[in-house]
Amino acid sequence: MDDPAGHQLVLAQRTRDLQTQFERLLAGRSEFVWEIGCGHGHFLTAYAKEHPDQLCIGIDLSTERIDRATRKRNRSKLPNLHFIQAEARLFLEALPPGVGFSDVYVLFPDPWPKLRHRKHRLMQPDFLRAVAAKAGPSARLFFRTDFEPYFTSVEHSLGESAGWGRVEDPWPFVHETVFQARADTFHSLCARPLHRRKD
Numbered sequence: 001m002d003d004p005a006g007h008q009l010v011l012a013q014r015t016r017d018l019q020t021q022f023e024r025l026l027a028g029r030s031e032f033v034w035e036i037g038c039g040h041g042h043f044l045t046a047y048a049k050e051h052p053d054q055l056c057i058g059i060d061l062s063t064e065r066i067d068r069a070t071r072k073r074n075r076s077k078l079p080n081l082h083f084i085q086a087e088a089r090l091f092l093e094a095l096p097p098g099v100g101f102s103d104v105y106v107l108f109p110d111p112w113p114k115l116r117h118r119k120h121r122l123m124q125p126d127f128l129r130a131v132a133a134k135a136g137p138s139a140r141l142f143f144r145t146d147f148e149p150y151f152t153s154v155e156h157s158l159g160e161s162a163g164w165g166r167v168e169d170p171w172p173f174v175h176e177t178v179f180q181a182r183a184d185t186f187h188s189l190c191a192r193p194l195h196r197r198k199d
């Protein structure tokens with residue numbers, strides 16, 4: 001990083017922007033269904049249509065994917081659905097106290113198959129811990145991937161130190177994503193937080 005102080009300023013501004021968006025989107029609500037890495041928004045758009053009483057927020061790093069997802073959302077005229085360009089950790093940090101997600105979906109996250117790139121994977125113990133800290137009382141984590149070594153590493157990460165315990169709950173909603181359509185086979189798991197949220 002050439003300019004760490006400048007980078008911190010950018011992060012602080014992004015956090016403030018997210019907080020402004022939360023105020024508008026949450027409108028007094030304290031829970032939402034969250035999708036991390038929503039891509040073009042196929043899954044969450046279908047989910048929000050079936051669950052009009054639930055606030056649904058999808059995030060992705062890619063502005064182009066969020067723009068496409070937002071166009072899909074606008075065509076569907078779903079007031080309970082929102083897509084935000086955001087990095088998952090920053091999104092978590094910017095959430096107001098007392099606000100958390102009911103369920104979180106992580107579907108086909110980038111697998112980073114090369115050993116030297118593994119550190120870029122999203123689903124790592126420290127991230128799982130940060131996600132668990134914002135989980136509502138009956139929250140569940142739904143994870144799906146077609147890259148078996150990634151699936152195994154997440155299975156092994158679950159437990160006390162990550163704050164999640166695996167359960168065999170059926171998936172409440174299923175809809176094929178873009179990456180799922182390309183996969184020959186895939187693996188899925190569901191987990192529940194081991195501790196109650198503190199805020």
Ligand SMILES: C[S@@+](CC[C@H](N)C(=O)[O-])C[C@H]1O[C@@H](n2cnc3c(N)ncnc32)[C@H](O)[C@@H]1O
Pocket residue numbers: 036037038039040059060061062065086087088089107108109110122177178179180
């Ligand atoms: C392989 S794609 C899967 C997209 C979609 N879930 C699907 O199944 O079709 C992974 C997505 O995660 C997004 N992503 C990667 N890291 C992220 C992060 N830290 N925060 C938010 N989104 C992220 C990428 O931009 C990409 O759109």
